[in-house]
Amino acid sequence: MNDSSTKIDKIVKSDAEWKKQLTPEQYQVTRKHGTERAFTGQYWNNKASGLYRCICCGTPLFESSTKFDSGTGWPSFWAPVTEEAVALKDDRSFFMRRTEVLCARCDAHLGHVFPDGPEPTGQRFCMNSASLSFEPKKDEKK
Numbered sequence: 459m460n461d462s463s464t465k466i467d468k469i470v471k472s473d474a475e476w477k478k479q480l481t482p483e484q485y486q487v488t489r490k491h492g493t494e495r496a497f498t499g500q501y502w503n504n505k506a507s508g509l510y511r512c513i514c515c516g517t518p519l520f521e522s523s524t525k526f527d528s529g530t531g532w533p534s535f536w537a538p539v540t541e542e543a544v545a546l547k548d549d550r551s552f553f554m555r556r557t558e559v560l561c562a563r564c565d566a567h568l569g570h571v572f573p574d575g576p577e578p579t580g581q582r583f584c585m586n587s588a589s590l591s592f593e594p595k596k597d598e599k600k
């Protein structure tokens with residue numbers, strides 16, 4: 459199988475495989491479209507510099523330089539690392555119209571994006587800590 463129409467190597471695993479790899483909360487959020495409670499996640503208040511990767515497949519998703527304090531209790535970014543890193547999808551659940559943000563590689567549910575973010579993009583990527591794995595920058599201790 460060789461699908462040349464997409465640049466991204468998709469990662470497809472069964473529910474059982476994801477369950478084995480993830481904690482129950484990570485599984486619930488990323489594979490069952492859950493949302494962690496505000497101010498309970500690992501990263502909403504993380505101010506260290508580094509890279510946020512997908513908890514499921516390790517794809518780089520967000521950089522700390524685009525993280526901002528949104529006051530929501532979830533890690534918030536005004537842009538992904540690259541536009542290709544995330545996939546956006548219309549989400550009409552709960553009688554609301556929102557845009558869901560997924561990992562482009564493994565379809566992990568990451569959170570939602572809202573049009574009320576800061577400059578320069580005006581976007582607010584409202585993510586779940588449970589969907590992310592933070593990798594601190596290493597070059598600071600030379």
Ligand SMILES: [Zn+2]
Nearest residue numbers: 512515561564
């Ligand atoms: Zn992923």
